[in-house]
Amino acid sequence: MTQPPPRNDSAIMTPALAIRSLSHDFIAADGGATPVLDRLDIAVAPGEILAIVGRSGAGKSTLFNIISGLLRPRSGRIEIGGVPAGTGNSRIAYMLQKDLLLPWRSVLDNALLGIELRGNVGAADRADAIAMLDRYGLAAQINAYPHEISGGQRQRVALTRTLLLRPTVLLLDEPFSALDYETRLMLEDDVMSLRDERGMSVVLVTHDIEEAIAMSDRVVVLAGRPARVSQDIAIGLTTPGRRDAISAREAPEFRAYHARIWGALKSTAIAA
């Protein structure tokens, strides 16, 4: 089954996330400014998975911090669902490589942290959390502490904490890079399934080209200093049946996309 290249119809529908002419500098201790992002324009359609790849220091995490409101950009703006970030009803949630579970809280209490910080936890929230943890095979561990479960399980608790907020845009900053290969594939599948079920948009930052191609509808390559969008590649993979982490990697187009993205990264490395 050939999957249609991207739901990249952001031109006609309001994008779930829009980055408009975004520029940002790092300010050194002596007051000197080093530009890191230069007039980025990226739009993510509702239900789209977009991967951002780039070399270390390309400003990917800075971009994430700006989208999630932790940093104020030098210029440009972020729109969520067509309105400036932080003003509408749309919700952004993010997840990092580190699971960031609180060691003094049980698995269930960690999963409920996001809801607790935004308001009060009700019985329905608790039931939702237990159901989601059950889905991830963590029903028996809801009262365990983070140090009592495996790395993959901890990352699933972090994913549950993120998803319980019912985000319209999910930001993933290399969330699976510290995990073993098998667990990583399972979690990639989880994210793809959740996108299909809930229609949320996902922005994935990764160093792993294979992960970017396997999971996403579109790959944006950030390059140069300051970083600009050097390539915007729509991903269309032919898979037998539903596309998942394994079938995507076995698609005939996979290697060609890999070579193209690798080439883009390599040329930026040489240029740098």
Next chain:
Amino acid sequence: MSAQIDTAAPPRPRTRRASPHRLRNLVQNAAVAAIVLAGLALWQIAADRHLINGQLFGSPLGILASARQGLTTGTLLYDSWVTLYETVAGLLLGSITGTGCGLGLWFVPKIARPAEGVSIVLNSVPKIALGPLIVIWFGSGMSSKIWLAAISTFAVSMIAATASVRELDRDLLNLFRALGASRGKIFRKLILPSAVPWIFSALRMNIGFALIGAVVGEYIASQAGLGHEVFVAGSLFDLNTVWLGIIVLTLMASLLTLIVRLIEERFVTWKSDR
């Protein structure tokens, strides 16, 4: 139909054998007790045969006699209670205010760095030298000893609390901010719980400092307390009573450390090394 082969090992019969770890501990404790008893016996023999000057070194049986007399007259229990009260009150006062100041600095980051510098300078002041001043300000009663114990513990608690804030994972702080947490919620749900192991660690160290503060205060001016008893006995060359005071102070410090450890184990159940 496929046959299933049970590859699981048969269950082992449960036996009540002592684990090698427990056995090793038992042997170690017995060896320590034997060494201590042998040392005490040698000390007593040397004192009885005048191989050492009993007036200058005391003797185990002399210490026992002093203990019996102290218990009979009630002075030993009363003095122990006075010193324990001063130590615990000073420990709590210094540790709570020090921890409160250290954690409170999170709300005012601009003064956090200079205030931390001040707490380090404060910690390097020899607190014993402040003894005469404290006694003049607060009198020769129990309050001057409590203040001296509190001053001896304040800086350690404050330094530990500021360190717990400084060492906090920035990504955790960013996560809380990205989730829209208010400053109050960040403090209650992140800063405070993450400081708990630091607070207990400082508390354990402070037991010794508080005890020193209380005893030194009693040396300087007092009517009761183990420090007072030790000071008076030392002046009279009653070395057996001096030894008795030292032993009771050591037991007191051990007891307080044990209590703090038990409270920590009760509240910090989530640490991976437990």
